[in-house]
Amino acid sequence: MYRSHTNAELRATHIEETVTLAGWVQKVRDKGFMIWVDVRDRYGITQLIFDEQRTPKEVMQKAKDLGREFVIQVKGEVIERESKNPQMLTGDIEILVQQLEVLNSAKLPPFTIEDQTDGGEDLRMKYRYLDIRRNPIKNNLIFRHQVTMQVRNFLSERGFIEVETPYLIKSTPEGARDFVVPSRMNEGEFYALPQSPQTFKQLLMVGGMDKYFQIVKCFRDEDLRADRQLEFTQIDCEMAFVDQEDVLNVFEGLTKHLLKEIRGVEVKNFPRMTYDDAMRLYGNDKPDIRFGMQFGELNDVAKHKDFKIFNDAELIVGIAVPNAADYSRKQIDAIIDWVKRPQVGAMGMVYVKYNEDGTFKSSVDKFYDAQDFQQWAEKTQAKPGDLICVLSGETSKVRAQLSALRMEMAEQLGLRKADEFAPLWVVDFPLLEWDQETETYHAMHHPFTSPKVGDIPLLASNPKAVKANAYDLVLNGNEIGGGSIRIHDKETQKMMFDYLGFTEEEAQNQFGFLMNAFEFGAPPHGGIAFGLDRLVAILGGKETIRDFIAFPKNNAGRDVMIDAPAPIDQAQLDELSLALKS
Incomplete structure (x- = not known):
């Protein structure tokens, strides 16, 4: 029997029992006369104690040679822990070890097996079997x-x-x-x-x-x-x-x-919601309805005002970003740069600040007046304090662009809450x-x-x-x-x-x-x-x-852990009647 209990199982009620545990070495703290080892399995962590006065000498020596991720088996007595750890399920006890067997030694892992690791994603995917040992x-x-x-x-x-x-x-x-x-x-x-x-x-x-x-x-x-x-x-x-x-x-x-x-x-x-309404109100067929910012179509209130960009557009459409009228010019320029990225593809963006006092300030003030902007506010359901963001162009493209902006602004404003469904x-x-x-x-x-x-x-x-x-x-x-x-x-x-x-x-x-x-x-x-x-x-x-x-591919479609896809040998190709291009 490799273990009598898992490493999340023991409590104060087990004190004075003799138990057998197995798992991986999470951490070693060696004070010379006393060594503490955290042993980990899928279920949790238990602290082991090796004491030169109470632990056999040969077991003490073995403990000094332990390294991270060694696979071990121990037998010992459950005792009360002096410095209790309320963050651990087993934080009231520790195991006074009498027997230690190293089931397998281990190389030093390429990243720390901790919740907060120092390993980058590519490295962790290469050693996915080690990454799986981490709690997340x-x-x-x-x-x-x-x-x-x-x-x-x-x-x-x-x-x-x-x-x-x-x-x-x-x-x-x-x-x-x-x-x-x-x-x-x-x-x-x-x-x-x-x-x-x-x-x-x-x-x-x-x-x-x-x-x-x-x-x-x-x-x-x-x-x-x-x-x-x-x-x-x-x-x-x-x-x-x-x-x-x-x-x-x-x-x-x-x-x-x-x-x-x-x-x-x-x-x-x-x-x-019908597909047509989803496209009209959100610009895509899988809208996030945890927040507002529905589209407002502005063709009938924004064309024919000597603003050529809008007059030439198939669709003019906007959203009201809540409580963003106080954005600085630098912040607004950052939004404009974001929509102009190749991934989004907009040529630019018109904005209107709907100030708390009911006035408007816009990037197109010389073409439109307050009455026009009031109509824009009604179409986009904007309230005083909101920022109206407007895009224009081909219908299919501009809807997708504004949809991307809507999601980005919701992300920035913390409206996409993971605990809301x-x-x-x-x-x-x-x-x-x-x-x-x-x-x-x-x-x-x-x-x-x-x-x-x-x-x-x-x-x-x-x-x-x-x-x-x-x-x-x-x-x-x-x-x-x-x-x-x-x-x-x-x-x-x-x-x-x-x-x-x-x-x-x-x-x-x-x-x-x-x-x-x-x-x-x-x-x-x-x-x-x-x-x-x-x-x-x-x-x-x-x-x-x-x-x-458990074992995903990376963005290039490769499994970097097993190095797949990979070439196959000529004998296999011949069996399958396949020939590779030279």
Whole structure:
């Protein structure tokens, strides 16, 4: 038996007991005649004491040779600690060691295994197994487990069945690049790793499973960022004989359950907003509604005043930044420089200070008067003391630019509080979006999304106006889940493929298995998929998912710990009938 107790278990009630502990050496304090060692495991820390008057001489000598991160086993008596530490669970006791065995010595780690470490992110990712020993990462992984278990229990209790679907599948167009896997037994042919189990969960509904879920790895060969990895985990769900309202009710319930059980927060209100309103009021389809600063469109009150920049713009739109009218010129210039960064792309910004006394001071005073600015204030819902920030340009670009500014100002003003949660359903997405480069329509979600029944006749005359039976769940400005009611009959699915530019042969080659399944009695069905990594990070008060993943990739898509991706040898290439470009 390596241990009788963990390192968080012992209390004053255990005094005079003989115990066996094991773990890693956190710290050594050697006073010569007395040595204190903190030993750590996943559960906590216990202080060991080696006393030359009470500890065997050979054990004392071993203790002097201990270093950080040595793996040890000790046996000794639980005694009362003279200098108690109320910050430690085991702070009332210590172990008077009688036996010590070094299970494994250790090199000096490249960074300190402490909550506040001296290791940079790149170094800690290279030695991720050491980083996991630190409480912040360890606790994040335990937190992820707790969220996952709550999800499994909630869905299982409501009749959902967890079913595994294949990882080696056929490449299908789902919006991002596939990772492909060459087949040794079928020369010149390839599997793809799934971007989602979409078609399989629909086939499970055809198979009569009724309610399915899976916590599943998915793969997309796309650029990385703080909330995206090449491989990610979905809570993938599907239900038969449901409409949109059924799906929203179940997964609103799941989100409420997680917020209550994981964070102790009761959220009753899940407002709904159409996609069009989200774009008009917030400039994006995943708005953070924990704070205001809704967009005010100013075209009808800002054009035709001899200000050419506005007169030439497709859209003029502004926000009222609360209590920022007293910003200095230096502070405002910093905001202007921020929106002009390449990542945002604005040409500049017009500002209006709505002073506490009701007067206005603007960067365009020579073109507009107080009456004009009063109208701007009404459109942006500005109050005395606010700063009105205005951008202009092409509609799609300027909305995205102002959306970025809104989030930046909220961050600066401390309005994005990690312990506040504001969920939102965004509904009525466009079914199709136009691609200027290819001059074809693409499915905004995926080609299996059902159009709103009343909009189907518009497919022939006005495809842009067709709304999808689709919905996204947004939490604190992040999309945490998205889904739709699916097409469940062959004719409608065939029509959808036609509008997406598939020939009949292409549709049959890519999705013939699904079309054929629809001929054998497919029920109405729909579902949703949550991004588990992102959901866990937000519940944990963060927006960067990397620290909630055991072994993440860096921004270049590399695992620097195992040095992957890596070349493979020629024998493997030959087996797979692959040749590298010279």
